[in-house]
Amino acid sequence: MSGAFDRRRAAMAAALGILALLLGLVPASGTIARDRKTGVQAIYDCTSGTVRSRAVVDFDAAYPQGGRPGQPLRVEGFTVRPELTPEVVAALMPTGTTELSGTARLAVEVAQNGRTVAADWSGLVAPRVVLDAGGSRPAFGGEVPMVTVAGAGEVTLTARELMLTLLPSRGAVASEGSATPAPVSGTPTPSPAPGPVELRCSPETPPGPLLAAWPVAEPATGGPPDVHTATPTPTTNAPRTTPPPIQVGPGKLGQAPNCPADLPPGELDRTRLPQPPPGATESRLDASLCVVAVGYATVAKLGSALVINDPHGTPGLLHLDLGKRTVSAPDYDESDSVGILGFPDAEATFLAFGFQPTSAKVHFEAGPVTVVNIRRGRTFTTAIAYRQYLRLYDLRVNGVPMDVGPHCRTSRPIDTALSGAYDFLTGGVLDGKIAIPPFAGCGSRGEDLSPLFTATLSGPGNPVRIQQGRLAGAGSAPPVPELPKR
Numbered sequence: 001m002s003g004a005f006d007r008r009r010a011a012m013a014a015a016l017g018i019l020a021l022l023l024g025l026v027p028a029s030g031t032i033a034r035d036r037k038t039g040v041q042a043i044y045d046c047t048s049g050t051v052r053s054r055a056v057v058d059f060d061a062a063y064p065q066g067g068r069p070g071q072p073l074r075v076e077g078f079t080v081r082p083e084l085t086p087e088v089v090a091a092l093m094p095t096g097t098t099e100l101s102g103t104a105r106l107a108v109e110v111a112q113n114g115r116t117v118a119a120d121w122s123g124l125v126a127p128r129v130v131l132d133a134g135g136s137r138p139a140f141g142g143e144v145p146m147v148t149v150a151g152a153g154e155v156t157l158t159a160r161e162l163m164l165t166l167l168p169s170r171g172a173v174a175s176e177g178s179a180t181p182a183p184v185s186g187t188p189t190p191s192p193a194p195g196p197v198e199l200r201c202s203p204e205t206p207p208g209p210l211l212a213a214w215p216v217a218e219p220a221t222g223g224p225p226d227v228h229t230a231t232p233t234p235t236t237n238a239p240r241t242t243p244p245p246i247q248v249g250p251g252k253l254g255q256a257p258n259c260p261a262d263l264p265p266g267e268l269d270r271t272r273l274p275q276p277p278p279g280a281t282e283s284r285l286d287a288s289l290c291v292v293a294v295g296y297a298t299v300a301k302l303g304s305a306l307v308i309n310d311p312h313g314t315p316g317l318l319h320l321d322l323g324k325r326t327v328s329a330p331d332y333d334e335s336d337s338v339g340i341l342g343f344p345d346a347e348a349t350f351l352a353f354g355f356q357p358t359s360a361k362v363h364f365e366a367g368p369v370t371v372v373n374i375r376r377g378r379t380f381t382t383a384i385a386y387r388q389y390l391r392l393y394d395l396r397v398n399g400v401p402m403d404v405g406p407h408c409r410t411s412r413p414i415d416t417a418l419s420g421a422y423d424f425l426t427g428g429v430l431d432g433k434i435a436i437p438p439f440a441g442c443g444s445r446g447e448d449l450s451p452l453f454t455a456t457l458s459g460p461g462n463p464v465r466i467q468q469g470r471l472a473g474a475g476s477a478p479p480v481p482e483l484p485k486r
Contacts (some may be wrong), residue, residue: 038063042209044082044162044201051091055201056083058137059159063212072146072250072312073155073214076486079141080104080124082164082201086135092197093131097168101128102196104140107160109207110246112216113153117246118160119145128169140164143485148247152218157211164199253480254315259290261474264319264340266368272385272417273336273372277329285323285335288474291427293318294483295466297434301459306362308466309343311480316342318369322471333375335424341366341386365389367413373424380423382468384430387413392442392453404449407441410458418466427468429484435460 040059046052061078084100093100104124110117126138149155203209263286276282294311309315320339327334346362366388374381391409395402414434422428439453465484472478 038212040159040209040211042159043204045204046082046088046164046199046201048092048197048199051088053085053088053091054204055085055088057081057162057201059209059211061211063157064214066214067149067155067216069149069151069216069218071310072148073216074146075144075157075212077141078121078124078144079139080106080162081137081139082162082199084136084138084166086133089131089135092166092199093168096170097131099128099130099169100126100136100138100166101169102126102138102140102164102166104165105163107162108144108211109156109158109160110147110248111156111158112149112246113151115245117248119147119157119248121145138166145249149216150245150247152216154213154215156213159208159211160203162201164201166197166199168197250482253311253482254313256290256292256315256317256477256480258477259288259317259472259474260319261288263288263321264338266321266338266340268324268336268338269368269370269385272370272383273325274334274374276327276334277332280327280329280332280334283326283328285326287322289320289322289471290317290474290478291320291469291471292316292478292480293430293466293468294481295430295464296483296486298463298486299436299457300461300463301456305486306346307483308464310346311483314344315480316344317478318342320371320471331377335373337371337373339369339371341369341388361392361394363391363393365391365409371424375423379421381419381421382424382428382430383417383419385415385417387415389413390436392439403444404442405444408439408443408450408453409441410437411440412437416464418464420468422468424468425471427470427481430464430466430468432464433460434462434464436462 038061042057042059044055044057046055058081059079060081062076064073064075067073082104089097089100102125103122104126105120105122106124108119108121110119121144124140124142124144126140129136129138147155147157292309292311292315294307294309294315296305297308298305318339318341320337322337323335324338325336327336341364343364343366345364367386369384369386372383389409389412391407392404393406393408395404414436416432416434418430418432420428420430436458438458439450441450442453443449465486467481467484469479469481
């Protein structure tokens with residue numbers, strides 16, 4: 001009896017681990033932490049000319065929960081909030097200042113296994129805030145550089161010097177005691193905009209506050225070979241280069257395979273096609289072209305994202321029969337294409353429950369894709385639609401396989417429909433929302449884990465954002481785009 005209980009507890013723990021993997025990280029890119037936001041507070045000594053003060057600074061972000069070597073890790077939603085006391089505001093801001101905005105630049109030390117690299121987190125912007133008697137706490141935020149490490153080991157981020165460029169401004173109502181004279185006649189002449197004020201801050205306790213630490217581990221190996229074959233990586237005679245131990249900034253984009261010459265199979269989904277305008281004529285082009293599309297699918301229940309077709313790995317193609325149907329009318333052109341998605345399986349590794357290395361794979365079982373590109377005058381629109389199953393497999397906890405069965409997938413296909421205002425030939429951003437159906441077939445030896453997956457993953461209103469690259473013809477490799485902004 002106790003053996004059965006232990007087996008069930010292990011299976012449930014494994015299921016929880018994979019859910020944390022899927023929902024708390026971006027597979028293959030490693031990213032969003034399960035604890036969504038992590039806050040750190042520190043005291044900084046700040047100077048601007050002869051003005052000196054101490055400031056409480058808050059750092060907030062969603063950090064990676066873990067990752068693997070060679071894959072970029074990203075920090076999401078980073079903000080820094082320095083406390084500007086009334087005394088500091090009065091000493092630094094010109095008379096009559098009622099509002100404040102600005103930019104921030106934070107020096108960050110990235111460390112692993114005794115090696116350190118300086119990262120420049122600049123371009124953080126604070127929107128305009130109104131000053132009051134309590135001072136101000138502007139929130140400087142923005143995207144920060146990704147981090148890629150070549151080997152296993154704990155990665156740490158430490159905040160160092162902080163530079164603030166504050167932009168004071170006067171609102172519609174001047175403060176009492178303003179020295180600006182009233183205009184004599186005619187249109188009022190606005191007073192000159194106050195200049196920027198620079199505030200340099202250093203940690204009161206060197207080297208600075210620890211923002212985050214996360215493990216990077218090699219992916220699990222062993223076990224039976226995967227029945228799904230990924231698209232082979234193109235060979236090259238270029239000399240191999242050793243990557244730096246720590247790299248800050250965008251990771252190197254992967255190489256897509258060459259586009260096949262033969263047309264892909266599949267038929268247009270006629271229910272996805274618009275009604276042609278009166279008097280339109282139909283024809284066909286039938287050209288083999290390919291494109292790389294990358295992006296995010298966000299699970300609404302937990303607000304965590306899944307990377308689709310990681311551009312820093314071995315991205316797959318959308319192989320198209322371009323112009324399987326074309327429609328022409330005065331000031332109207334439509335190209336309807338059918339395609340086959342070759343998204344690679346997603347894979348990630350992290351520490352479940354804080355100490356157990358856990359890995360899993362996600363397989364996308366997609367049907368034919370219908371692409372509709374329309375030009376009306378100078379306006380272009382693109383819409384893509386398809387149906388696909390999401391299958392989970394190859395779960396390993398601490399290197400030990402945990403069997404969820406060969407048929408753990410959504411109980412019905414996910415209906416995906418995305419659209420964007422751009423020319424399909426040149427590429428752009430597609431947006432839409434999907435409903436994730438319940439899961440079925442998850443578990444083995446009488447353990448039904450499907451309800452657990454359903455309760456955590458399934459539901460409507462899950463945003464999808466895709467960056468489509470440029471098209472390439474047969475025999476050439478299409479360019480790989482960067483991930484879109486979320």
